[in-house]
Amino acid sequence: xxxxxxxxxxxxxxxGLDQGRxxxxxxxxxxxxxxxELFLEYRQSESLVFDDGRLKSASFDTxxxxxxxxIAGESTGYAHASExxxxxxxxxxxxxxxxxxxxxxxxxxxxxGTNQSFYVDDNPLNLVDFASKVKxxxxxxxxxxxxxxxxxxVSVSLTGQWQAVQVLRPDGVRVADIRPLVRxxxxxxxxxxxxxxxxSYGIGARVTYERYLKPETWRPAVDEAxxxxxxxxxxxxxPAGEMAVVLGPGWPGILLHEAIGHGLEGDFNxxxxxxxxGLMGQRIATPGVTxxxxxxxxxxxxSLTIDDEGTPTERTVLIEDGILVGHMQDRLNARLMGxxxxxxxxxxxxxxxxLPRMTNTYMLAGPHDPAEIIGSVAKGLYAVSFGxxxxxxxxxxxxxxxxxxxxxxxxxxxxxxxGATLIxxxxxxxxxxxxxxNDMALDPxxxxxxxxxxxxxxxxGQPTIKVDSxxxxxxxx
Numbered sequence: 001x002x003x004x005x006x007x008x009x010x011x012x013x014x015x016g017l018d019q020g021r022x023x024x025x026x027x028x029x030x031x032x033x034x035x036x037e038l039f040l041e042y043r044q045s046e047s048l049v050f051d052d053g054r055l056k057s058a059s060f061d062t063x064x065x066x067x068x069x070x071i072a073g074e075s076t077g078y079a080h081a082s083e084x085x086x087x088x089x090x091x092x093x094x095x096x097x098x099x100x101x102x103x104x105x106x107x108x109x110x111x112x113g114t115n116q117s118f119y120v121d122d123n124p125l126n127l128v129d130f131a132s133k134v135k136x137x138x139x140x141x142x143x144x145x146x147x148x149x150x151x152x153x154v155s156v157s158l159t160g161q162w163q164a165v166q167v168l169r170p171d172g173v174r175v176a177d178i179r180p181l182v183r184x185x186x187x188x189x190x191x192x193x194x195x196x197x198x199x200s201y202g203i204g205a206r207v208t209y210e211r212y213l214k215p216e217t218w219r220p221a222v223d224e225a226x227x228x229x230x231x232x233x234x235x236x237x238x239p240a241g242e243m244a245v246v247l248g249p250g251w252p253g254i255l256l257h258e259a260i261g262h263g264l265e266g267d268f269n270x271x272x273x274x275x276x277x278g279l280m281g282q283r284i285a286t287p288g289v290t291x292x293x294x295x296x297x298x299x300x301x302x303s304l305t306i307d308d309e310g311t312p313t314e315r316t317v318l319i320e321d322g323i324l325v326g327h328m329q330d331r332l333n334a335r336l337m338g339x340x341x342x343x344x345x346x347x348x349x350x351x352x353x354x355l356p357r358m359t360n361t362y363m364l365a366g367p368h369d370p371a372e373i374i375g376s377v378a379k380g381l382y383a384v385s386f387g388x389x390x391x392x393x394x395x396x397x398x399x400x401x402x403x404x405x406x407x408x409x410x411x412x413x414x415x416x417x418x419g420a421t422l423i424x425x426x427x428x429x430x431x432x433x434x435x436x437x438n439d440m441a442l443d444p445x446x447x448x449x450x451x452x453x454x455x456x457x458x459x460x461g462q463p464t465i466k467v468d469s470x471x472x473x474x475x476x477x
Contacts, residue, residue: 003121003305007166007176011040015064015084022089027170029068029093034105035331036070036096037309038089038168041350045161046125050137052153060125065350070096071332072103080351108335110173114312118296118303119206121178123162128209133158136184136213144188144222150230152196153189158182160209167310175310181205181301181457183446184212186222190229197418199229200403204445204457205299221444228385228404231416238420238474239407244380245422245470246373246408250441251385253460257361257449258391259398259426260291264318264326265344266333266356268393275396275427276324284324285430288366291319293328295343295359301445302360302459306343309354313343318361319430330356348454355451362461366436370464373435375411381420381472382406382413396426399473419475429467437464 012019022038030036042064049057066089067080077099079092140156160182168174183204189196201224203217211217247255268274276284285291295304295313304313309331318326329337330345333356346357374382382405389400402420406413442461449458 003176003178004166004174006121006178007040007164010042010164011084011166017084017086021086023168023172025086025089025093026068026168029096030070030107030170032100032103032105033070033072033107035108035335039067039069039308039347039350040084040166040168041065042164043161043349044123044125045159047157047159048133048137049155049157050141051155053141055134055137066092067350067352068092068096069353070099072100072105074336075099076332076353078353107170108331110169110171111309111311111341113175114305116296116312117305118298119180120208122180122208124160124180124182124208125162128213132213133209136218140186140218140222143219144186144226147226148190148230150190150192150233151188151226152191155187157185158212165308169310173310175306177304177306179206179304180208182207182209182212184218184221185446186225188225188229190226190233192233195233197229197232197235199225199227199232201225201228202444202446204301206301206303207299231404232418235416235418238405238417238472239381240472240474242469243472244377245467245472246377246380246382247462247465247467248382248384249437249439249464250461251443252383253362253443253462254386254447255389255398255400255422256291256363256462257358257447257458257460258389259396259429261293261358261361262391262393262451263396263426264328265358266327266329266337269327270333270337273394275394279324282324283322284427285319285322286433287322288436289319289322289430289433290317290364291361292317292364293344293358293361297360297459300360300442300459301447301457302358304343304359307345307354308347309341309345311341311343311345313359316342328356328358330354346456348456352454355454357451357456358449358458360442360459360461362440362442363436363463363465365438365440365463368435368437370437370439373437373464373466374408374413376435376466377408378410380408382408383420383422391426396428397424398426399423417474421473423471423473429470432468433465434468435466439463
């Protein structure tokens with residue numbers, strides 16, 4: 001069954017909506033607007049948490065609803081409800097009409113179609129029974145406790161969701177998508193004497209649970225969480241000051257996502273609030289730096305067959321060999337900027353308006369061996385993994401905390417350090433990226449991006465990168 005037929009079953013057959021009447025309501029409600037759509041959503045989600053040797057919580061939720069949007073110029077009218085009925089959609093239509101009062105817009109052309117699909121549409125929540133999910137978490141807990149006697153605490157969690165969406169436009173175009181998403185996380189606390197340290201790791205993708213039930217999948221994740229915890233158990237206070245910083249491959253791309261990626265989203269550039277505003281076609285990074293946003297990668301957490309406006313996702317080059325060549329666009333900002341939408345219109349749920357957002361954002365590999373990059377640093381920091389951070393889009397300034405980092409001395413990786421933070425400026429970092437590794441890797445599938453109160457799943461990635469100078473905040477005295 002196609003995604004459109006499957007969502008018709010959900011939204012029209014089961015919910016009792018009449019497709020023709022709903023399309024008529026949408027057409028009448030958006031008359032005179034420049035753009036807009038009806039977004040229908042059905043979602044099932046669950047979460048299991050195993051903590052302190054027992055199943056601590058298990059939850060399951062089903063939600064559904066719609067959001068109706070009308071766009072007139074730069075103004076947006078939006079109304080949503082959890083009630084799927086023609087009366088509720090009609091009331092929403094009466095609300096959004098206010099935004100186009102007196103406006104005589106020509107409705108924008110619909111997005112192009114696609115025959116591609118980048119993930120299965122199976123519902124992961126239904127394919128594996130509850131007992132098997134609990135056994136998975138129990139086995140993970142037992143495995144890590146048996147691996148090392150220094151383990152004091154273990155927490156493992158399994159989450160999954162199945163989202164079905166349909167986008168209806170007044171021009172009669174309807175598109176649909178069915179999206180699975182799962183994630184498996186483990187956190188380990190180890191101790192030596194009175195000292196306790198933590199390590200964590202997660203994996204996830206747009207697949208079903210079966211992959212994660214296999215020991216060859218979950219054991220490496222548990223091993224990695226334990227390894228990080230044991231490394232941190234031997235860590236010393238981090239140095240502070242200006243120094244060369246080598247960023248590891250994979251998950252450290254979260255710094256690229258926050259410090260660079262958000263600044264290349266269409267709305268910030270249209271409003272000229274981004275540190276990169278007005279720099280299209282100019283050099284903003286050292287030669288060799290190429291940054292991509294790609295929503296078309298099979299099974300990846302940040303991938304989408306279509307975005308939440310119905311536009312097929314694509315591979316968008318943002319920075320090419322150091323030159324700014326592209327932005328990530330939703331339909332509203334693309335129309336106002338006179339460019340095409342790139343399939344980056346995303347929303348957390350039917351209760352949220354779409355915004356230009358990243359999908360899977362990463363830097364391409366370069367020519368250098370990672371050992372060569374480390375060997376070029378006389379004194380610096382090797383940052384392997386990151387926790388939280390803060391970024392100011394307007395200035396580009398950022399602060400990120402390292403969850404795994406090491407000193408570099410005389411071209412060799414030295415002792416692990418604790419309490420290191422990286423402080424810098426996004427555009428400035430790109431101009432100081434002097435060596436790019438040949439080991440580009442994507443994150444393990446755990447990213448969630450926040451913007452204007454909305455969270456959406458994303459992916460990040462990068463090779464090993466040498467930044468000639470960054471401010472490191474440390475705890476060493």
